[in-house]
Amino acid sequence: LFTPVEMAPRDPILGLNEAFNADPRKEKINLGVGVYFDEDGKIPLLKAVARAEEFRQQAMAPRGYLPIEGIAAYDNAVQKLLFGQDSDVIQQQRIVTAQSIGGTGALKLGADFLKTLDTSGIVAISNPSWENHRALFTNAGYEVQDYRYYEPSTNGLDFLGMLEDLQALPPSSVVILHACCHNPTGVDLTVENWHEIIKIIQTKQHIPFLDIAYQGFGQGIEEDAAAVRLFAESGMVFFVSSSFSKSFSFYGERVGALSIVTQTTEEAQRVLSQVKRVIRTNYSNPPTHGATIVNMVLNNPELNALWQEELASMRKRIQQMRTLMVQQLKNKGANKDFGFIIEQHGMFSYTGLTAAQVERLREEFAIYAVSTGRICVAALNMKNIDAVTDAIVEVCK
Ligand code: PMP
DSSP states (O other), rough: TTTTTTOOOHHHHHHHHHHHOOOOOTTEEOOOOOOOOOOTTSOOOOHHHHHHHHHHHHHOOOOOOTTTOOOHHHHHHHHHHHTTTOOHHHHHHHHHHHEEEEEHHHHHHHHHHHHTTOOEEEEEEEEEEOOHHHHHHTTOEEEEEEEEEEEETTTTTHHHHHHHHHHHTTTTOOEEEOOOOOOOTTOOOOOOHHHHHHHHHHHHHHHHEEEEEEEEETSSSHHHHHHHHHHHHTTEEEEEEEETTTTTTOGGEEEEEHHHHOSSSHHHHHHHHHHHHHHHHSSSSOSHHHHHHHHHHSSSSHHHHHHHHHHHHHHHHHHHHHHHHHHHHHHHSSSSSOOOHHHHHEEEEEOOHHHHHHHHHHHHEEEOOOOSSSSGGOOOOTTTTTHHHHHHHHHHH
């Protein structure tokens, strides 16, 4: 049975981590990771989470099955976070939300449900995108195409290219859009850009699938949801996958949600019944712990305020690191202007470093980054930033 099974290719980022762990140099720095590290280089356990866990521990609650679509209060809280407290689509009961196994689980549920509907069979993702987008939608049976997004010559957006490519797709194609904090580039769309994208998507009857994995890491919780709210105002039907992995520093708890905006309450009920079927036949129903904690935090005013403060401090620390990095590179006489790094949002930055420069960072300075030039800005801190900027200046010479 297993004789013809070939070895699957290694995940490039996990491979990078393995090489980092095996590196004996003491002063090594890992900027290849995809998680938020605090000033001490650790994954934080948020205070709001720790308090909610204490309450949960005291309650000694039994662990029965959850409903197929998860905890109702959690699903409602997710909707408010994404669509806004006073959202019309919430009031009109046109959104279906199901708790999911992280943001990845939400994408997979959405992919499987969409596969039963009438689409072009093509899924368009940004070039570049989070690598799992391509693999996940390919495995779910779609043809995956790229649309232009990042322009290396400006370290910014190729907006005209993006519009042209969305226009050129067959009607009713699924378009994956990073709602904020684009992974891997950090380059985001402006509100004006979103208006134009919405127009094209509407005309071509494409199906927007917004992926929001970093809400609160860009400009603020409300600001980062701008795209979701603009799509809701447009009256279109669309999909949203969301995740608390980053915003709750909750990576291993796998807490996310799939939300689908429909046209009517009655349509929402039919859609929910089908999403439940997808869940039921995959993993029956979601796990309790993570979503219970998120639910307790979001629905308790005190814990919610504490969480928002903690999220803001993660966001601000990343912004400080961006500013400091650019200042240091300038002061140290880098042969290029890195000012664009301040304009980027979220955890990641496409630095514009070439694969050869990234290799020199690793070989000569024990600094690990992805060969595309992506670094995790959240892995920088006051202790390592000097070494990083010294090395970047050197490899850019
Ligand atoms: N979408 C994007 C753009 C991401 O960067 C990630 C996480 N790296 C996800 C989805 C998946 O999130 P989760 O870890 O919650 O599955």
